[in-house]
Amino acid sequence: MNHKKFETSAGYILLNRRRKEEAIRLVSTTTINKHGTLQVPKDYAAYVRNSVATPLGLCTEPSNVKAGGQACPARSKCGGCSYFRANVSHLPVIDSHIVALTSDLELAAPLAEGWILDGIKAEIASYKRIRRLLTLTKDSLSPEEQADIDKATELLQNLALAPAAEGPGNGRKMLPLTPKER
Ligand code: SF4
Numbered sequence: 399m400n401h402k403k404f405e406t407s408a409g410y411i412l413l414n415r416r417r418k419e420e421a422i423r424l425v426s427t428t429t430i431n432k433h434g435t436l437q438v439p440k441d442y443a444a445y446v447r448n449s450v451a452t453p454l455g456l457c458t459e460p461s462n463v464k465a466g467g468q469a470c471p472a473r474s475k476c477g478g479c480s481y482f483r484a485n486v487s488h489l490p491v492i493d494s495h496i497v498a499l500t501s502d503l504e505l506a507a508p509l510a511e512g513w514i515l516d517g518i519k520a521e522i523a524s525y526k527r528i529r530r531l532l533t534l535t536k537d538s539l540s541p542e543e544q545a546d547i548d549k550a551t552e553l554l555q556n557l558a559l560a561p562a563a564e565g566p567g568n569g570r571k572m573l574p575l576t577p578k579e580r
Contacts, residue, residue: 417553
């Protein structure tokens with residue numbers, strides 16, 4: 399942070415931590431599973447303890463959570479996994495992933511066997527379904543609640559972009575945040 403005093407940096411880190419927790423609490427109220435059933439974590443501690451970030455949402459598979467997201471037993475095909483959770487803050491990255499998979503499908507079409515294309519199509523369909531369910535969840539909120547969640551989502555995306563003392567790469571378990579695409 400380049401502050402002259404350690405206390406100044408520590409104050410900012412604490413403030414960001416509190417804002418992040420508050421934003422996570424808010425967006426977590428819209429957490430669903432792949433069927434669209436609400437799966438709101440009991441509290442922030444339970445959220446951190448029982449889930450780990452995936453590129454598109456959250457994983458609650460116990461062995462993968464324990465391994466900090468490094469032990470997925472299902473080849474990271476989260477859209478079809480019963481341990482996958484997502485909330486409305488994940489909508490932008492899910493959208494981007496659908497676009498990327500659609501592009502993959504076009505590139506693969508002339509050269510890949512049918513089972514490969516079927517796999518990509520099924521994955522696209524799974525994320526489209528989750529996208530639709532998240533949109534329905536968001537639409538069920540009042541305009542004020544939606545605006546609050548949009549603000550929380552933006553804050554989380556900005557914090558995920560900022561260099562953090564507790565970010566991935568220093569050996570600690572990742573917090574279930576989804577980085578914004580640059
Ligand atoms: S596929 Fe399932 S187990 Fe693997 S990371 Fe995604 S949610 Fe977790």
